[in-house]
Amino acid sequence: MTVILECPDETALRDVGARVARMLEAGDVIALHGDLGAGKTTFSRGLIADYSGTMDVPSPTYTLVQMYDSGPLPIWHFDLYRLKSPDEVVELGWDETQDGIALIEWPDRAGDHLPEWRLDVTIEILAEGRRVTLEPRGEGWQTRLHGF
8 A cells, every 4th residue: 555645845755754663663764765955864863853852954865874862763864875886784783673663765775785665755746835645565555554
């Protein structure tokens, strides 16, 4: 069950992230797809703020990963744009995320490390606003997105 939402502004995009945050469970992987400037970090800010109460959510473009541990489970926010090889994700603490939440910008750069069981979030730039597509990969996300 794919969900497609129109977001007229950044507030609506953050709100979609917050709604996804309320569905999170241990071991979840959220793969964020979209062009530069599409709103992946804006979506992430909404998700992280709702889940952990953290309002200061910088883009992890230069640090590659930010960890937030003030919520029920830790969230690892990855930005893989600058990776040269998929195997570099291991050096970023990739394996530590299994008991928490992994939020991944530029997930294709993870190669075979990206799990099949995940929620794919694609953000597209429209003339006005954004289109967000939530595509579940795995039974758990299928069930949770029902009625989104």
